[in-house]
Amino acid sequence: MKLYEHQAKGIFSKYHIPVPEGSLITKAGDAMEIAEKLGDVVIKAQVTAGGRGKAGGIATASGPEDAETAAQRILGMSIKGLPVKKVLIEQYRKPQKEMYLGITIDRKARRPIIMASTQGGVDIEEIARSSPEKITRMHIHPLTGVHDYQARMIAYQLDKENSLTIYDVIKKLYRVFDDHDCILAEINPLALTAQGIVALDAKMVIDDNALFRQEFGEEESVSLEYLAKKSGMSYVGLDGNIGCIVNGAGLAMATLDMIKQYGGEPADFMDVRAGANEEQVRTALRIVSSNVNVKAIVVNIFGGLTKCDEVARAIVDVISEIKVPLVVRLAGTNEQEGRKMLEKYGLITVSSTEEAAMEVVKLGDSHR
């Protein structure tokens, strides 16, 4: 789960990582008063999608009226399909130097890794590709956390003169990362300004598996992704017209690959997980069929933990709500029971993933 910038900065503040003074507003009219207090300000659209700067979601303003105009404009925008409902108004801090500081997980080393660069404020992945030597990487032992000497080494490399403050920011950012089950905790840019070191931006991505012990209040928005996550499933929206409900991510991807091989285009990807139950399958069907682009749905289940008869029962329950044709593939646990149940309702059942992909591509084409 990605946090909004203002959420991440709120957490940073609690950990005493310096961030610019600012306020969150939902109405452009509130911008004036804040700008009056703060002087020159930056107005930033609060969306979790990347590239909001390029999309025009960030503006600087001097003077209250200027601020209101900018806030008005940004609150009217949509960025990557998401309407901007909130903006963050912050005191403008002129960066004399922009650095990068991020903590993420190195799968291969199976530990957290701190990445830092004196070349911040830009696309760090571009730097990682073009000049990897400009990024310092340091693994952290998950049972001890960041050692003092490690924080000091990174701080010295970023800016020896301001190393004490940066050392402090590194130690605190690691605590943020550790306390909040982060997959990513990032400051880009970490800026040196006339007022000292400050985190001008803040990004936190939380491990969805740890949400049971983390509390962030606000969700990204009530999206299909969110509805799926709430039911313990995983939904990804895509650009085509074939809805895909599969148990297990690997099998789901294999299904998508085959649909493409047969010339179809998936509209989405719903992984009901290996152990999906009846209720989850019902929810999955409702979510996928609520996607207006979907012209046909394939349900591909290889029962292990999941029982095929439960899946069939779920399909039968909601079949009347679904307005597009359905191809069902059932294999594994209680396969026969499940298929028999569906055949009574005249539903197409097939026995292999290939066949399912072929059938659903045909149906999708005929319903365009």
Next chain:
Amino acid sequence: MKLYEHQAKGIFSKYHIPVPEGSLITKAGDAMEIAEKLGDVVIKAQVTAGGRGKAGGIATASGPEDAETAAQRILGMSIKGLPVKKVLIEQYRKPQKEMYLGITIDRKARRPIIMASTQGGVDIEEIARSSPEKITRMHIHPLTGVHDYQARMIAYQLDKENSLTIYDVIKKLYRVFDDHDCILAEINPLALTAQGIVALDAKMVIDDNALFRQEFGEEESVSLEYLAKKSGMSYVGLDGNIGCIVNGAGLAMATLDMIKQYGGEPADFMDVRAGANEEQVRTALRIVSSNVNVKAIVVNIFGGLTKCDEVARAIVDVISEIKVPLVVRLAGTNEQEGRKMLEKYGLITVSSTEEAAMEVVKLGDSHR
């Protein structure tokens, strides 16, 4: 550093380990009001010495007047030479079952160890000797802390019916132990009462080496031990008449052993540590000579980090304040310079520990 019971219980409360309701008082007159509120009470002398129960430092009382009388008596006591200045008045909780729970350090395993027994409320060391099988021991990995399964296993063994609460107490006691650099964190007894599980007593011993990052306010009392500790040294009071100032605990113990071999009795033991400086030696001399039992003092220094000329200078500085005879042994770094300096003042210097022990025993005898 040993904490008072009321200090340890204050920390327990902060960690939500259940303790009886109570108040700390210094005047017996305050006992009535508290007892009126709490009903039947226990009045406990606040001293860090062991065996206060046997010494009469604990009393139960029913009714306010009874409480005041008991408080009056205990506040007039001395336990192992320490006057009782404070008493803790707590609501009386009748224990249905008394258990033992303690966390300490196992030197050999180099990790914390949890010890638990259903036979609490008594001398646990006696049980450890006589029926070691009645004590469950479990090592804790210092980088992970106590695993849930470990806390559960111990809780099941103590009292399966109340295991949830006990599990919780174990997890919290470990946090107390870890957060406060404890050498010992102990609940004896951990009692089952009509109101549930409660820590009737509380003992915490803090690692003196960690006091730079721990804050407990109140010290045991302004003792010679405390004055030495404050100056980075270590003082132990003994029963004889020969004051001993030595750098290094091993050499100090060897010196004491030899004094005994020559028929003397050490009055104390002042370890000025391997790297003692001039100021520390001055303080050591003042502390040891302030012990009225001391009839002669031996200073035994093997200079390594410590420089003998610095030690000599310190002795010369305070010699006029010291009313008992002094034997000085100097060896190692700058030995010659040191000895020359002392000889000018007519002080006896010797060259071996044996000789020093022999000389000081003679002097102690002649000054009885």
Next chain:
Amino acid sequence: MGILIDNHTRLLVQGITGREGSLQAKQMKDFGTNIVGGVTPGKDGQEIHGIPVFDSVKEAMDDTNPNASVIFVPPRFAADAIFESIDGGIELIVAITEGIPVHDMMRVCAYLENSSSQLIGPNCPGITTPGGSKIGIMPNPIHLAGNVGLVSRSGTLTYEIIDLLSGNGIGQSTSVGIGGDQVIGTSFVDILELFESDTKTDVIVLVGEIGGTAEEDSIDFMKQMRKPVIAYIVGVSAPPGKTMGHAGAIVSTGSGTALEKIKAFERAGITIGRSPKDIVLKLTNILKK
């Protein structure tokens, strides 16, 4: 007899009284696995399908001396259950549980480094040696004994491929699902090494996914293997930057896409299966020789 498990495997089922644990214990028993005990705190003394239940791994160790353990404990308690098995000295730990926080798994893996235990998973279907023993949740009927070693990051896709192999008369020595999470206990290379020295395995099928570099990391080892490997990588159609299903499948820009993985394999001269059917085709060719 395949890898990792054999007739001497004495299995402990952690979380045996739960819905999945109980169901799968039955399935494993039916398959022929020697389950010596189960653990669910507070359920000591019960029996599930004739298997004695204990409060703790230690008690189960004392009574039944298992050398392997399978974890069906819910995500929030799963890491602790693994710690318990490690401390108990269990040699092989198979964690089926899906949804364990990745920070928990980093701690577990650091802890493993100084232990005598091997962890398979988490979020994996387990290990099956047809005709021998099974630890995990792969459906019983799909397996067929043979000489193909299978290692996969997926769950249900693994079943699909095993089913297809068996349906085409191609048997397996052992099938291993190493798990789809970001941080897992055993890597492709660890399993490939075992297959390479296993006398019952002649060919290996490796099933990979988008995300991470686990597939690429195994290339150097595969190049020096005597036995042929056929690799199948799913997610060719996955758009970059989207999380496809489980946490393991995040495509970082510039690495981790299926196409890049496939290209890297092809450069190293490793046979690629384009689809499950294609795997069967290529396997048949190799096995004919």
Next chain:
Amino acid sequence: MGILIDNHTRLLVQGITGREGSLQAKQMKDFGTNIVGGVTPGKDGQEIHGIPVFDSVKEAMDDTNPNASVIFVPPRFAADAIFESIDGGIELIVAITEGIPVHDMMRVCAYLENSSSQLIGPNCPGITTPGGSKIGIMPNPIHLAGNVGLVSRSGTLTYEIIDLLSGNGIGQSTSVGIGGDQVIGTSFVDILELFESDTKTDVIVLVGEIGGTAEEDSIDFMKQMRKPVIAYIVGVSAPPGKTMGHAGAIVSTGSGTALEKIKAFERAGITIGRSPKDIVLKLTNILKK
């Protein structure tokens, strides 16, 4: 050439710009130790007694390739300095610092278990091989090369005994102070093992103290040693229940007293020295044979 250190020892001094660090670096250099670098954060580029100073162990490793390190860093920063050396891959770490919190040392020791480093100390005087190399703070003039191996938990008492041995013409192969704290990196047994297989060592003197069971724990090993050991235990006159000096010397009731240790040694047939003089006497007898 004695144990642990030799002519190939390339020493790094952590905390070299401090009062003790600088003074002792000079002493070690005078003794003949090959000090290749020093570390004090923020002092990169300086020189102390001609020794280059670096900001971090890593930078010192890159430039000077040390294989041993000695820690003079103040107590509150010492554990981190040890972690830095472990992570740097330094083989031998000698921690002189007195007063490191015991919780820090428990973490360090757990961390050491999965590393390639050996830690001597903390709160120890270090290691001296007369005629060879010295790491630590033992006074230079007291040593004499010979065939007695010395291992001790004490600091200044160790100097006293070495001085007495040398004064009586009894030379040492290596003298090792393992440190007096409750939690230390290297035990008596570890050092006894090294002496047992060292060709330059013929007899061993072990100096113990009250507190803990480190002395008793080494008895089983001593019983099977080929080389004779003379043990000296101080603290016979210490009253039980009092902390005598450093944290290591707490007498727990029923164990840890000097008399109990001496009795246990005698039961095992190990020679006891009653005083430093007595050690010299008994050593002389053994060496005559």
